Amino acid sequence: SSTIVSTRKTNSPAQYKPEKWMLPGKVGDGLTQLNLAIVGHVDSGKSTLSGRLLYLLGRISQKVMHKYEKEAKLQGKGSFAYAWALDESAEERERGITMTVAVAYFDSKKYNVVVLDSPGHKDFVPNVISGAAHSDAAILVIDASTGAFEVGMDSTKGQTREHAQLIRSFGVDQIIVAVNKMDAVQYSKDRFESIKQQLGTFLRSCRFKDSNVSWIPISAMENQNLVTAPDVQLLSWYRGPCLLDAIDSLQPPTREFSKPLLMPICDVVKIQHSQVSACGKLEAGALRNGLKVLVMPSGEVGTVRSIERDSQACEVARAGDSVAVSLQGIDGTVMAGGVLCHPDFPVSIATRLELKVLLLDFAMPILIGSQLEFHIHHAKEAATMVKISSLLDTKTGKVIKKVPRCLIAKQSAVVEVSIPDFFSKLQTSFPIIAHCFCSFYYTPNFRSICTDQFVLRSSQIAKLL
Ligand code: GDP
Numbered sequence: 001s002s003t004i005v006s007t008r009k010t011n012s013p014a015q016y017k018p019e020k021w022m023l024p025g026k027v028g029d030g031l032t033q034l035n036l037a038i039v040g041h042v043d044s045g046k047s048t049l050s051g052r053l054l055y056l057l058g059r060i061s062q063k064v065m066h067k068y069e070k071e072a073k074l075q076g077k078g079s080f081a082y083a084w085a086l087d088e089s090a091e092e093r094e095r096g097i098t099m100t101v102a103v104a105y106f107d108s109k110k111y112n113v114v115v116l117d118s119p120g121h122k123d124f125v126p127n128v129i130s131g132a133a134h135s136d137a138a139i140l141v142i143d144a145s146t147g148a149f150e151v152g153m154d155s156t157k158g159q160t161r162e163h164a165q166l167i168r169s170f171g172v173d174q175i176i177v178a179v180n181k182m183d184a185v186q187y188s189k190d191r192f193e194s195i196k197q198q199l200g201t202f203l204r205s206c207r208f209k210d211s212n213v214s215w216i217p218i219s220a221m222e223n224q225n226l227v228t229a230p231d232v233q234l235l236s237w238y239r240g241p242c243l244l245d246a247i248d249s250l251q252p253p254t255r256e257f258s259k260p261l262l263m264p265i266c267d268v269v270k271i272q273h274s275q276v277s278a279c280g281k282l283e284a285g286a287l288r289n290g291l292k293v294l295v296m297p298s299g300e301v302g303t304v305r306s307i308e309r310d311s312q313a314c315e316v317a318r319a320g321d322s323v324a325v326s327l328q329g330i331d332g333t334v335m336a337g338g339v340l341c342h343p344d345f346p347v348s349i350a351t352r353l354e355l356k357v358l359l360l361d362f363a364m365p366i367l368i369g370s371q372l373e374f375h376i377h378h379a380k381e382a383a384t385m386v387k388i389s390s391l392l393d394t395k396t397g398k399v400i401k402k403v404p405r406c407l408i409a410k411q412s413a414v415v416e417v418s419i420p421d422f423f424s425k426l427q428t429s430f431p432i433i434a435h436c437f438c439s440f441y442y443t444p445n446f447r448s449i450c451t452d453q454f455v456l457r458s459s460q461i462a463k464l465l
Contacts, residue, residue, distance in 0.1 A: 016345060018258045022286035024318055032252050033320050034111035035281065037172070039163040040141035041152035045180040049141060049220040050104055050115050053244075056227045057106040110248045114322050136253035136320075137174040138167045139243075142195060144217075145184035149195050153202070161202060168206045175203070176214050176246050183219040187233040192217045214246045255319040260345035261285030261293065263325070265338045275305065276334045277326040285342060287325060288316045294343040295327070295334050301343055302327035302334075352386070352418045359413075365406040372417060387416035 038046045104115040116135050140163065142149055152160035167175070177199065185191040196215050203213055217225060217238055224230045227244040241249065256262075262284040269277045278295075287293070291304045307317050308324040317323045325340070339347050359366070366372075370385040391401040392412040399414075407413050 016258075016260045016342070018285070021288065021316060022318065023257050031107060031110065031112040033114060033322070034108075034137065034247070034250065034253065035114050035116055035135045035320070035322065036247070037116045037135035037138040037167060038141060039138055039167060041143060041148075041159040041163075044141040044143040044148075044152065044160075045220045046141050049139075049178065049180060049218070049226075052220050052223060052226060053115075054104050054106055056223070057108075057244075108244055108248050110252075111250075113247060135167070135172055137176070137250045138172050139176045139178050140164055140167075141178045141180050142199065143181050144179050144191055144195060145181045148181070149199075153198065160199070164203060164208075165206050168208060173208065174212045174250050175208055176216060176243070176250075177203075178243060179215065179217045180220050182217045182224065182234065183222045187217070187219075187224075189237040192238075214241070214249070216240065216243050216246050218243055253320060256284035257286070257319050259284040259319075260342035261287065261340065262342075262347070263287070263340040265334065265336055265340065267336055268334050269324075271326060274331055275326060275328050276330055277308075277324050278334055278338075278340060279322075279324045280340070281322045282317055282319050284319050286316060286318045287323070287340075292343055293325075293327065293340045294346055295330060295332075296339045296341055296347050298332040298334070298338070299346075300330055300332050300334075302330040304328075352416060354389070354414060354416050356392070356414055357407075357412065359407055359409050359411050365408050367406045383417045383419045385415060386418045389414040389416065 038050055040046055106113050106115070140160070142160065143152060149160075152158040155161060164175070177196075179192055179195055182188075182192070192215075200210070200213070200215075204210065217230075217234060220226065224234055225238070225242045228242055229235065230238065230242070240246075261282070263278075263280045263282045265278045265280045267279040269279075271277055287304055287307060289304050289306060292301050293304060294301050305326045305328045307314050308326075309317060309321060314323075317325070327334070341347050366385060366388075368385055368388060372383045372385060388404055388407060389402075390399045390413060391404045391407075392398065392414065393400050394410070394412045397412070404413070407415075
């Protein structure tokens with residue numbers, strides 16, 4: 001039974017011809033943008049590290065840094081100065097209507113790096129999902145100090161494993177493991193090697209290739225091995241790159257320049273009547289001022305009034321860029337989780353999806369009727385398991401049982417889930433309030449989805465039903 005609620009005709013992307021301005025020029029287009037998620041267990045030092053990088057790479061002035069250091073000292077929290085600096089810049093960006101998942105920008109030799117995901121203690125996993133959906137690569141921060149690495153790896157309390165699994169599920173296959181707080185273990189080579197060995201085994205089981213994982217011992221607090229070679233203690237045994245060089249060694253991301261526009265919306269700010277600003281990363285295509293874009297799922301067409309990137313106005317944005325786009329002529333709903341697309345190439349909308357899933361460690365069996373939380377790009381929706389079609393062999397992917405009664409941890413399966421229908425909700429609850437409702441979109445080149453934060457991973461939408 002067809003439950004696709006989109007009434008628009010979908011053209012085949014094969015029919016799409018990009019205009020010349022949409023493709024990047026050969027020279028002088030600046031550095032490639034690299035979206036980098038910084039993830040890891042709470043207190044592993046993500047904020048300190050990001051703040052340090054910003055400062056070292058000249059994005060926070062010395063004057064401002066001194067101010068933070070003074071304040072932090074007064075409160076007896078010296079090393080928190082960098083974390084504060086980062087929080088402050090994130091807050092400023094929010095006010096300046098830039099996307100909230102991009103917390104910082106800095107340049108390496110090769111890349112214009114956008115640091116994703118606000119490192120906070122609240123609501124952590126959804127933030128990681130939002131950040132991971134954007135990212136080309138990730139830094140996994142590990143706390144090397146005695147006992148702390150072990151807590152992070154703990155399957156019930158620790159977030160290290162979960163974050164690694166999540167980012168891999170979103171198609172991120174390059175990762176830098178920043179083994180932080182090396183100062184707390186006297187820059188011990190043995191500790192570093194033991195962490196590398198234990199976590200390495202786990203990363204391999206998440207399908208990270210050894211050649212795509214780099215291991216960098218650092219101390220964010222003592223500024224060791226971040227942007228320059230370390231001091232003698234580390235240098236006595238470590239000869240590898242510093243963190244910034246490891247970032248430069250990442251493979252440049254591939255970008256879908258010549259496909260129709262696709263921008264999943266991660267945040268929306270209402271500017272005034274019929275003018276909103278939508279933030280997100282362009283997954284495909286390009287935008288420029290004056291262009292008409294289709295807002296899904298509401299189906300309204302708006303006009304691009306201005307584009308902002310890294311708090312600065314820009315003329316054109318292309319696949320890979322994280323931007324805030326202000327749109328004119330919109331009366332209805334633009335919401336986080338929605339998608340901006342080309343008016344002639346709309347994304348399809350569905351309320352029922354078939355998924356290929358893998359269950360992670362999870363205590364409860366999943367049955368028909370189980371309630372799940374569904375994430376794709378920035379949409380987050382309550383979903384219901386409506387059918388368990390088949391059980392798959394986790395290695396070969398072959399069907400080993402049809403219509404099993406339930407699913408348990410470590411099983412792989414094809415299932416059907418249903419999500420609320422955006423349009424029926426609209427009819428029953430007029431007037432529309434932005435953000436409240438969201439349906440589900442299938443976008444042709446989405447990365448992957450994640451269902452119920454802790455349960456399923458590596459899912460693929462097999463088809464719309
Ligand atoms: P987050 O929760 O991952 O963002 O962690 P924070 O950046 O807030 O850091 C948590 C705590 O670890 C703070 O007290 C930091 O001062 C401390 N910390 C961060 N980096 C280092 C480091 O390299 N060495 C030591 N000894 N402490 C650190």
